[in-house]
Amino acid sequence: MIRIGTGGVPNSCEGGNLEGVKCIHDLGLDAMEIEFVYGVRMKDEMAREVGALARDLNVHLSIHAPYYINLNASDKAKLEASKKRILASVQKAVLLGADPVVFHPGFYSTSKNAYENVKAAILDILGKMEEKGWNVSLAPETTGKISQFGSVDELITLCSEIPGLRMTFDWAHVWARSQGTIRFDDVFSEMKDKLGKRFVKNLHMHFSGINYGKKGELNHLNLLDGAEPGFKLLVKAIKKNGIGGVMICESPNLEEDAIKMKKLLGL
Numbered sequence: 001m002i003r004i005g006t007g008g009v010p011n012s013c014e015g016g017n018l019e020g021v022k023c024i025h026d027l028g029l030d031a032m033e034i035e036f037v038y039g040v041r042m043k044d045e046m047a048r049e050v051g052a053l054a055r056d057l058n059v060h061l062s063i064h065a066p067y068y069i070n071l072n073a074s075d076k077a078k079l080e081a082s083k084k085r086i087l088a089s090v091q092k093a094v095l096l097g098a099d100p101v102v103f104h105p106g107f108y109s110t111s112k113n114a115y116e117n118v119k120a121a122i123l124d125i126l127g128k129m130e131e132k133g134w135n136v137s138l139a140p141e142t143t144g145k146i147s148q149f150g151s152v153d154e155l156i157t158l159c160s161e162i163p164g165l166r167m168t169f170d171w172a173h174v175w176a177r178s179q180g181t182i183r184f185d186d187v188f189s190e191m192k193d194k195l196g197k198r199f200v201k202n203l204h205m206h207f208s209g210i211n212y213g214k215k216g217e218l219n220h221l222n223l224l225d226g227a228e229p230g231f232k233l234l235v236k237a238i239k240k241n242g243i244g245g246v247m248i249c250e251s252p253n254l255e256e257d258a259i260k261m262k263k264l265l266g267l
Contacts, residue, residue, distance in 0.1 A: 006032055010255040032054075033063065036092070044092075069085055086101065108149055126138065142174050168206060169187075201243075206247075207231065207251075
């Protein structure tokens with residue numbers, strides 16, 4: 001089973017996240033990613049209210065943590081601030097009943113040994129979560145620019161080495177990063193080989209069209225005919241490989257394209 005939803009409140013919805021959950025349900029969708037990308041700005045009371053409504057309407061919630069995160073920062077203050085932003089997102093996820101918490105891991109250029117630094121930071125965050133009893137999944141996202149940490153191989157390796165870690169597979173980002181050469185079947189095969197078949201039964205995914213250049217992602221596009229990557233190709237790979245989980249639409253035409261995606265998946 002795959003749930004389909006939008007990255008943020010649907011465009012046609014007037015209001016915030018509470019109204020957004022209602023709109024998702026009314027549109028016949030069943031997932032919404034709450035966008036904390038410019039800061040974790042939601043009161044605890046509101047988080048509880050949004051979470052309760054989502055449970056009542058059977059709308060799955062996830063969270064996108066702030067963009068201002070770099071777990072490979074050489075500056076200790078910036079690194080600790082990045083961890084705090086993820087932990088603040090997790091705290092709200094607990095109240096919302098949201099899972100997973102999605103984040104962009106960081107950049108290569110700011111410090112050497114990027115993989116080891118990102119891994120150590122994630123382990124530290126997970127340790128703090130365990131101390132507080134916060135049972136929420138972390139899901140670093142595949143990134144779209146070659147300057148960013150978050151290739152397919154890096155995240156698959158992280159998930160193989162850190163128990164319970166998930167990943168957010170952004171197909172548009174991966175497509176841009178590979179200059180349109182990645183094959184969907186190959187990715188699913190690698191995941192199943194290295195992480196097990198159970199991993200791909202609960203995969204968190206993003207999708208949109210993408211415009212890219214030599215350095216990777218430029219901007220997201222609508223799911224127009226001819227836009228890369230082709231969603232119909234992904235549908236074939238999903239059905240062939242028995243993929244389940246959540247698919248979040250991040251195109252500018254949020255709910256319109258999410259509905260198209262649901263129809264193409266035969267849901």
